[in-house]
Amino acid sequence: MRWLPVLYVVVLLLLEPVTPVEWPVSFVLIALPLVTAFAHGPAVVAGSAAFAVFLEGVLAGTPCCAGREVGYLWDRHYVAAYICTALVGVLGTILAAHRTHRERTLADVRFVADIAQRVLLRPVPHRIGSLQLDSLYLSAAAEARIGGDLYEAVPTGYGVRLLIGDVRGKGLLAVETAAALLGAFREAAHDEPALPALAARVETSMDRRATQLGGHEVVERFVTAVFVEIPPEGQLIRVVNCGHPPPVRIRSGEVRELDRGHSAPPLNLGMLLGEPYHVDTYDFLPGDQLLLYTDGITETRDANGTFYPLLQRLGSWRTLPPRGLLERLHQDLLAYSGNRMQDDIAALAVRLPADEPSLPPPSPAG
Incomplete structure (x- = not known):
């Protein structure tokens, strides 16, 4: 020009x-x-x-x-x-x-916006104990840098605790809700010994925040989320799902959604419905990788309107480490959609390398 x-x-x-x-x-x-x-x-x-x-x-x-x-x-x-x-x-x-x-x-x-994103969605550590981690965030709007999708990884005395979530709606309200949720999670992750108690405390904070903000949208201000805990001894993961797409475990010869049908309602709706949080436990062996993601990935469409086949794609990328997996996922989503992303996307990948069979305890909460 x-x-x-x-x-x-x-x-x-x-x-x-x-x-x-x-x-x-x-x-x-x-x-x-x-x-x-x-x-x-x-x-x-x-x-x-x-x-x-x-x-x-x-x-x-x-x-x-x-x-x-x-x-x-x-x-x-x-x-x-x-x-x-x-x-x-x-x-x-x-x-x-x-x-x-x-x-x-x-x-x-x-x-x-870049500064706000670094505060709100700061990059996760690439290494916590034996775990390898990486994150991905894509905004559907070229002008935007932050939105309602969120993720976090916190080393605690109870193990490494992970969160991924998707705030209903768009705009500043979604960003404000995401900031409140992340702040509550980062604090409560060190204090609550049980994963359901952690989810309940985050939901209490969300409900209190929504009530303080007021307005007719209080009931609709909810967040789908997944809480994951990888205990210090390793070899397993605990999952509490609150109305969110289930995590995917990737291991040699298998790509599996970790879903047993025990999902609780989204955060800020569970207190209205009164349903308890349920913990599902799964094996997490050396060489396994866990992918947490928001529904912007599976709802990505091609030119014919076909949804993105996430599990099928992951099957051919089983050997990639977290960084390589998310980079390949990023490139494939853009190619699949023709560079026309319709929704924000967040993903968090965690891998326990095969040559490090145990997970040393993270530093206790300070």
């Missing part, structure tokens, strides 16, 4: 000598300031307008151009072109100044 004005002038100069006198191509120089305004600042646009007027005069006053026998420097049609070019130059300069201001504002907003 930055070279478009130059290309525009070069094409015009090539056409001018070969066009009839009745069709003076130099008149299209009137648009040069607007072409320049697409990619340049107001000073460059003003300079291009002055250059366009000068070049129009040169072409009009040169008898040899377009087969003319005399120049038309002060012909009324060319004088009108000079005036129009100057007016378009003024408009283009204003447009360029406005565009530059908006770009700076957008850059500032994105900078603030």
Whole structure:
């Protein structure tokens, strides 16, 4: 785009000598300031307008151009072109100044959003004890950096505790709800010895926060989530599911959804329904990998409207470590959807390497 004005002038100069006198191509120089305004600042646009007027005069006053026998420097049609070019130059300069201001504002907003994301969704450690971890977050909107999908991994005295969740809705309310949930989880993960008690405490915090915010959306302000605990002794995982897509365990020869039909309601709805949290326990052996994800992945569609076949894809990536697995998943989702993501996406991958069969206890809560 930055070279478009130059290309525009070069094409015009090539056409001018070969066009009839009745069709003076130099008149299209009137648009040069607007072409320049697409990619340049107001000073460059003003300079291009002055250059366009000068070049129009040169072409009009040169008898040899377009087969003319005399120049038309002060012909009324060319004088009108000079005036129009100057007016378009003024408009283009204003447009360029406005565009530059908006770009700076957008850059500032994105900078603030990047900072907010690093606070809200800080990168998980790539190593906790024997566990290898990595995370993925994709926003459906190119302008956005944060949304309602969330994840966290916290080493505690009870083991490594993981969370992935998806806030209902979009916008600032979803971001605020995600921030409140993450804050509650990061604090309660060190204090509650049992996973159901951890989920209940997070839900209590969410309910209190929703009530404080008020409004008619309190009942609808809920979050689907999965809580996972990998105890210090390793070899197993505990899962509490609150209305969220189940985790996937990946091991040699098997890709399995960890779902026994005991899911509790989403957070902030469980207190209304009064249903207890249920803990499911599964083997987690050396070489196994666990994938937690939000429904933006499985609801990604191709051009024919077919949902993304997550389990089928994971079957061919069983040997990849967490970072490689999520990078491949990221690339495959973009290719599958044709770079048209419809929803935010979050994923958390955890692997117990085969050469490290036990998980040393994490540092106790401080």
